[in-house]
Amino acid sequence: MNRELKSVGKGVRKKDAMQLLLGKPAYVDDVTPSDCLVVKVLRSPHAHALIREIKTDVAEKVPGIAEIFTYKDVPQKRFTMAGQTYPEPSPYDRLILDQRVRFVGDAVAIVAGEDERAVDKALRLIKVQYDVLPAVLDFHEALDNEILVHPEENWKALCDVGADNKRNLCAQGMESDGDVDAVIEDCDITFTRTFHTKACHQAMMETFRTYTEIDPYGRLHVVSSTQIVFHARRILAHALDIPKSKIHVEKPRIGGGFGAKQTLIAEIYPAFVTWTTGRPAKMIYSRKECQTSGSPRHEMEVTVRIGANRDGTIRALDVHTLSNTGAFGEHGPTTVGLSGHKSIPLYTGELEAFRFAYDVVYTNVESAGAYRGYGATQGIFAVESVVNELADMLGMDPVDIRMKNMVREGQIMPAYYNEPASACALDKCMLRCAERFGWAEKYPVRRMPDGKIRAAGVAMAMQGSGISGVDVGSAAVKLNDDGFYVLRIGAADMGTGCDTILAQMTAECMDCSVDDVTVFGADSDASPYDSGSYASSTTYVTGRAVEKACLELKEKICAVAAEMLGCAASDLVFHGREVEKADGSASVSLADIATKSMCGNNIALEATSSHSSPISPPPFMAGMAEIELDPETGAVEVLNYTAVVDCGTAINPNLARIQTEGGLVQAIGMTLTENIRYDDRGHLTENSFLQYKLPTRLETGRLNVEFASSYEQSGPFGAKSIGEIVINTPAPALAHAIHRATGHWYRELPILPETIALDLARDAENGAAE
Amino acid sequence: MEITLTLNGKKRTASVSPDTMLFDFLRNHGCYSVKCGCETSACGLCTVLLDGKPVLSCSVLAVRADGHTVTTLEGLQEEASEFVGFIADQGAEQCGFCNPGFVMNTIALLREHPDPTDDEIRAYLAGNLCRCSGYEGQTRGIRAYLNAKKEGLL
Numbered sequence: 054m055n056r057e058l059k060s061v062g063k064g065v066r067k068k069d070a071m072q073l074l075l076g077k078p079a080y081v082d083d084v085t086p087s088d089c090l091v092v093k094v095l096r097s098p099h100a101h102a103l104i105r106e107i108k109t110d111v112a113e114k115v116p117g118i119a120e121i122f123t124y125k126d127v128p129q130k131r132f133t134m135a136g137q138t139y140p141e142p143s144p145y146d147r148l149i150l151d152q153r154v155r156f157v158g159d160a161v162a163i164v165a166g167e168d169e170r171a172v173d174k175a176l177r178l179i180k181v182q183y184d185v186l187p188a189v190l191d192f193h194e195a196l197d198n199e200i201l202v203h204p205e206e207n208w209k210a211l212c213d214v215g216a217d218n219k220r221n222l223c224a225q226g227m228e229s230d231g232d233v234d235a236v237i238e239d240c241d242i243t244f245t246r247t248f249h250t251k252a253c254h255q256a257m258m259e260t261f262r263t264y265t266e267i268d269p270y271g272r273l274h275v276v277s278s279t280q281i282v283f284h285a286r287r288i289l290a291h292a293l294d295i296p297k298s299k300i301h302v303e304k305p306r307i308g309g310g311f312g313a314k315q316t317l318i319a320e321i322y323p324a325f326v327t328w329t330t331g332r333p334a335k336m337i338y339s340r341k342e343c344q345t346s347g348s349p350r351h352e353m354e355v356t357v358r359i360g361a362n363r364d365g366t367i368r369a370l371d372v373h374t375l376s377n378t379g380a381f382g383e384h385g386p387t388t389v390g391l392s393g394h395k396s397i398p399l400y401t402g403e404l405e406a407f408r409f410a411y412d413v414v415y416t417n418v419e420s421a422g423a424y425r426g427y428g429a430t431q432g433i434f435a436v437e438s439v440v441n442e443l444a445d446m447l448g449m450d451p452v453d454i455r456m457k458n459m460v461r462e463g464q465i466m467p468a469y470y471n472e473p474a475s476a477c478a479l480d481k482c483m484l485r486c487a488e489r490f491g492w493a494e495k496y497p498v499r500r501m502p503d504g505k506i507r508a509a510g511v512a513m514a515m516q517g518s519g520i521s522g523v524d525v526g527s528a529a530v531k532l533n534d535d536g537f538y539v540l541r542i543g544a545a546d547m548g549t550g551c552d553t554i555l556a557q558m559t560a561e562c563m564d565c566s567v568d569d570v571t572v573f574g575a576d577s578d579a580s581p582y583d584s585g586s587y588a589s590s591t592t593y594v595t596g597r598a599v600e601k602a603c604l605e606l607k608e609k610i611c612a613v614a615a616e617m618l619g620c621a622a623s624d625l626v627f628h629g630r631e632v633e634k635a636d637g638s639a640s641v642s643l644a645d646i647a648t649k650s651m652c653g654n655n656i657a658l659e660a661t662s663s664h665s666s667p668i669s670p671p672p673f674m675a676g677m678a679e680i681e682l683d684p685e686t687g688a689v690e691v692l693n694y695t696a697v698v699d700c701g702t703a704i705n706p707n708l709a710r711i712q713t714e715g716g717l718v719q720a721i722g723m724t725l726t727e728n729i730r731y732d733d734r735g736h737l738t739e740n741s742f743l744q745y746k747l748p749t750r751l752e753t754g755r756l757n758v759e760f761a762s763s764y765e766q767s768g769p770f771g772a773k774s775i776g777e778i779v780i781n782t783p784a785p786a787l788a789h790a791i792h793r794a795t796g797h798w799y800r801e802l803p804i805l806p807e808t809i810a811l812d813l814a815r816d817a818e819n820g821a822a823e
Numbered sequence: 824m825e826i827t828l829t830l831n832g833k834k835r836t837a838s839v840s841p842d843t844m845l846f847d848f849l850r851n852h853g854c855y856s857v858k859c860g861c862e863t864s865a866c867g868l869c870t871v872l873l874d875g876k877p878v879l880s881c882s883v884l885a886v887r888a889d890g891h892t893v894t895t896l897e898g899l900q901e902e903a904s905e906f907v908g909f910i911a912d913q914g915a916e917q918c919g920f921c922n923p924g925f926v927m928n929t930i931a932l933l934r935e936h937p938d939p940t941d942d943e944i945r946a947y948l949a950g951n952l953c954r955c956s957g958y959e960g961q962t963r964g965i966r967a968y969l970n971a972k973k974e975g976l977l
């Protein structure tokens with residue numbers, strides 16, 4: 054790129070910013086009619102049961118009730134609700150409604166009525182008799198338990214992921230490089246630690262919601278808050294057992310997703326109602342339903358065995374992950390992979406051998422799904438904590454031990470599908486982070502005059518940019534009157550700003566202003582195919598499709614200009630607002646070309662391109678936390694979090710910064726306050742925002758974010774990704790800081806004040822006894 | 824029950840049931856800016872002004888507004904326009920779902936404390952959750968607005 058960039062790399066305003074800030078109608082419930090059937094679902098009170106009898110006759114008599122559906126009314130082909138490329142790795146283990154209920158909150162009946170009051174009343178009047186069955190509530194006991202979550206014969210796995218429903222197994226696998234046992238044997242120091250992370254919730258502010266109607270062509274029209282319009286179309290076709298051609302899915306503005314809306318949580322129920330009754334319908338999840346019947350992070354237990362030399366050389370990593378997919382297998386086989394693939398390669402530098410093995414099990418708790426970080430978050434918490442503990446044992450500075458062992462640009466990463474670290478500024482991230490944070494001054498533990506303790510911790514992270522060889526991004530660019538462009542995409546902007554950054558790329562390619570580019574998407578009928586907005590793919594994968602489409606469109610524009618100027622297209626140069634002969638003798642404006650394209654023209658001034666990448670270049674980052682811990686109460690206050698990110702070129706530095714800050718705060722919540730507890734009957738305690746504590750703006754500390762960018766040759770304008778990596782460092786960095794302050798390593802999240810206070814009280818007692 | 828209130832400057836008379844929440848009443852009257860994030864008075868998304876004071880409309884009965892004045896973001900477009908561009912310049916609007924409640928409470932803040940410190944901003948807006956932005960961009964935006972105002976740029 055020798056030309057100076059005009060749009061890429063600029064912090065332009067998000068295209069929808071002012072409308073959103075002024076509260077204009079934009080989301081599903083704002084832009085769809087309220088004059089439609091209200092749909093709600095009766096939920097199971099039992100963790101595991103068979104419906105012996107279900108009586109809806111009284112409920113059906115409630116005035117205003119249109120229809121009540123039970124398991125007897127739905128198609129009997131199993132499907133998955135996971136938004137993944139077909140054939141999905143997630144097993145086909147769902148029915149819309151099943152006679153067997155598998156967790157507290159599982160769907161028992163669908164009620165559709167004229168208004169909420171009637172529906173609520175009917176829900177109370179449905180009489181269900183359950184044969185309550187013993188449940189698998191502890192994921193350690195799931196594998197080969199005699200209680201089966203999915204004993205059914207028509208359960209099936211489309212991909213070879215090592216699944217076996219007769220063993221409660223959703224996936225199993227192992228991979229390795231080198232002889233890990235032999236290398237560890239030869240190491241000066243080795244130890245094993247086990248970590249536990251829970252099923253945290255995305256807690257996007259807009260709950261799951263979908264509106265459905267039959268359109269004038271007799272097709273099912275779905276307006277939904279979804280990250281995956283194309284997968285949604287296919288999944289609905291599978292669920293309803295109807296042709297895909299009968300379904301049209303679009304998304305308006307989305308009130309946050311973070312992966313939650315990469316699974317079809319709400320869509321299936323109103324879709325079934327509308328398809329069956331022909332009437333428009335809407336379903337809006339309550340916050341409680343979101344918490345109890347959503348698609349949270351996979352609970353994982355990650356065990357890390359490390360082998361190192363006394364000088365701090367990390368020679369071997371042996372990681373095992375036990376993942377809890379809950380009652381259904383959505384994203385189960387794939388999330389687990391990231392717990393190893395995105396943690397072990399961070400130490401490619403000196404690593405001689407690794408092993409990564411995993412089991413993903415079914416249990417009778419809420420089904421897990423996709424949440425920003427997608428398994429990497431859990432794995433990185435474990436591996437980074439182990440490295441901090443190693444540094445502590447060796448008396449090494451934890452920054453130094455990372456500088457010694459981290460992956461460097463150009464290295465091949467055996468634990469990351471042998472892909473290269475083609476662009477990697479992790480070393481710069483770490484050094485810059487230490488400098489900006491003031492590591493030298495803040496790392497030493499300081500006792501404050503009021504008795505509180507200040508301490509610091511560090512971690513690093515990686516993620517991917519799309520799924521190698523799988524994700525497809527597409528873009529269609531069209532020239533219109535006066536020379537403005539419409540960019541059509543199938544990627545879904547869920548607030549992250551992908552509409553805007555893709556418009557910036559278009560503007561850069563077409564040499565126009567971002568205001569000259571209008572963005573449309575995502576719509577399964579009108580958008581070019583895109584896997585959807587997940588796996589940190591949009592900037593890197595769809596961005597390249599934008600570049601390709603623009604290149605093609607420029608050629609077409611030149612072809613029309615050539616006709617107008619009576620010369621060969623090869624004689625022409627595209628200058629953005631005009632096309633000129635190379636010798637400067639004549640030119641024609643883009644506006645005139647656009648006008649010409651609408652009169653006596655045979656060349657469509659529109660280009661569509663798709664892109665898929667054989668590699669998934671990882672973004673990298675370093676994060677450092679300073680805390681103040683109150684030994685009396687165990688309270689941990691985050692004072693300052695500094696992060697330096699290598700996302701390649703930041704297409705929009707403002708949005709990249711906000712992505713980072715938002716991810717850090719979500720992770721601070723996951724580490725310190727967001728708990729998940731089940732009682733012995735499988736009921737979730739944290740079923741509202743009163744119990745499930747999201748960080749407020751008083752709990753984030755000061756966030757300092759910087760970029761130390763590399764240039765990824767295969768990415769658009771050198772870009773990689775930013776969306777997910779940013780959630781990965783706070784857990785290990787905060788656990789590290791808390792260890793510095795207390796002497797205790799906490800290996801289970803969240804790290805609650807009461808746990809810390811009890812440990813410190815016990816320490817004091819023991820100290821007094823000695 | 825019949826209630827009469829002033830909604831965004833206009834007198835409205837409507838019949839509501841005794842358990843109708845102000846939140847539902849407002850959305851049914853076309854105030855789509857008002858959002859619900861939690862149903863338990865824990866997120867601040869549903870913030871509107873009742874007689875000029877911020878309240879959570881998800882936990883106020885519609886009948887409580889009888890004879891009072893209710894203002895939503897629809898009624899404060901001009902006052903909001905004065906500062907929300909500064910939030911947009913940070914990219915901090917993100918998904919936008921929390922924005923109306925946040926903007927309403929910021930209006931209340933600025934009416935009450937025209938020159939708040941950053942910590943005062945954080946304290947006043949502590950009840951407004953945002954899952955996307957990490958909050959700091961919102962604070963920077965308000966700070967940039969206050970600075971621009973002080974410098975006489977507005």
Ligand code: FES
Binds near residue numbers: 858863865866881
């Ligand atoms: S909806 Fe959350 S406080 Fe009202």
Ligand code: FES
Binds near residue numbers: 953954
């Ligand atoms: S912008 Fe999405 S919740 Fe605040």
